[in-house]
Amino acid sequence: MMQDSIQKFTFLALGFFAVLSGLMVVFTKNPVHSVLYLVLTFFAITGEYILLNAQFIAIVNVIVYAGAIMVLFLFVIMLLNLNKETEPHKNPYLKFAAVITSGLLLLVIVGSLKAADKAIATPYPNTxxxxxxxxxxxxxQFLVPFEVSAVLFLAAMVGAVMLGKKEIK
Amino acid sequence: MQEVIQGIPLNWYITLSSILFCIGVLGVLFRRNAIIIFMSIELMLNSVNLLLVAFSASHGDVAGQVFVFFTMAVAAAEIAVGLAILVVMYRNTKSVDIDVLNRLKG
Incomplete structure (x- = not known):
C-alpha cells in the first residue's frame, strides 16, 4: 500500500513537471530556452517510462531525444543565430483562438476517454x-520493419544532404 | 513480487498524454517560429509514445514498445529532413517565420 502511494506520487510529480515544462516550451520567447525546457519534458517522460518498467525505451528516449535530436535543434538555432527574443507581432485574436482550440480539443479527448478503462497499468512482471x-x-516478428527503417534513415540522410547543399547543378 | 508492483490507473496515463498532446497542438497553433513548431510536433510524438508504452504495459504485450522504437526512428529521420528544410528556408527568406511562406496561397 505504501509502495502504491509512493508510485502514484511519483507519477503525479513527474506528470506535473512534464506539463509545466511543456507549457514553458510554448510560452518562452527565446528559442534556446524552449529547447532546454523541451529537454526537461523529455526527462520527465523518461521518468514515466522507468515507472512503467520500460527501461530500454527510457534509455533510448534519453539518448535519441534528449541527446541527439535536441542537440540538432540547438545546432540549427545557433547556426542560424536565432537566439534572440524577437517574435514578429501576431494578431492577438489568433493567439486567443489557438488557446481556445487546443483547450476544446483537450476537453473532447479527456471527455470521450473518461469512461474508457478503469484498468490498472501493471508493469511487466519483473521476473x-x-x-x-x-x-x-x-x-x-518485426525484423522486416527494422530493416526498412535502415532504408528510411538512408533516404533521410540523402535528403538532408541534398537540401543542405548550397546549389544543386 | 506481484503485490509489490504498483497500481497506477490507466486513465491517468491517458489524461497525461492527452494534456501533453494538446500542449503540442497549442504550440503549433500559437507560435509563428518554425523551430518551435517542430518542437511542438516532437512533444506530440512523445505523448503518443508514452500512451503506447502505458498500453503495452497494461496488456503485458511487448510489441507496443517496439512500436515506440519505430516511432522514434521515424521522428529522428523527420527531424533531420525538417531541419534541413528549415535551413534552406532561412537561407532564402532570412527568417523562420511561417507567415512569410504564403506563396502557395491562392
Whole structure:
C-alpha cells in the first residue's frame, strides 16, 4: 500500500513537471530556452517510462531525444543565430483562438476517454529479462520493419544532404 | 513480487498524454517560429509514445514498445529532413517565420 502511494506520487510529480515544462516550451520567447525546457519534458517522460518498467525505451528516449535530436535543434538555432527574443507581432485574436482550440480539443479527448478503462497499468512482471523479450520480438516478428527503417534513415540522410547543399547543378 | 508492483490507473496515463498532446497542438497553433513548431510536433510524438508504452504495459504485450522504437526512428529521420528544410528556408527568406511562406496561397 505504501509502495502504491509512493508510485502514484511519483507519477503525479513527474506528470506535473512534464506539463509545466511543456507549457514553458510554448510560452518562452527565446528559442534556446524552449529547447532546454523541451529537454526537461523529455526527462520527465523518461521518468514515466522507468515507472512503467520500460527501461530500454527510457534509455533510448534519453539518448535519441534528449541527446541527439535536441542537440540538432540547438545546432540549427545557433547556426542560424536565432537566439534572440524577437517574435514578429501576431494578431492577438489568433493567439486567443489557438488557446481556445487546443483547450476544446483537450476537453473532447479527456471527455470521450473518461469512461474508457478503469484498468490498472501493471508493469511487466519483473521476473524475466525485459530486454531479452523485447529483442526477441524486435528481431523475429518485426525484423522486416527494422530493416526498412535502415532504408528510411538512408533516404533521410540523402535528403538532408541534398537540401543542405548550397546549389544543386 | 506481484503485490509489490504498483497500481497506477490507466486513465491517468491517458489524461497525461492527452494534456501533453494538446500542449503540442497549442504550440503549433500559437507560435509563428518554425523551430518551435517542430518542437511542438516532437512533444506530440512523445505523448503518443508514452500512451503506447502505458498500453503495452497494461496488456503485458511487448510489441507496443517496439512500436515506440519505430516511432522514434521515424521522428529522428523527420527531424533531420525538417531541419534541413528549415535551413534552406532561412537561407532564402532570412527568417523562420511561417507567415512569410504564403506563396502557395491562392
Amino acid at each position: 524475466g529479462d525485459i530486454m531479452q523479450s523485447l529483442a526477441k520480438v524486435l528481431f523475429t
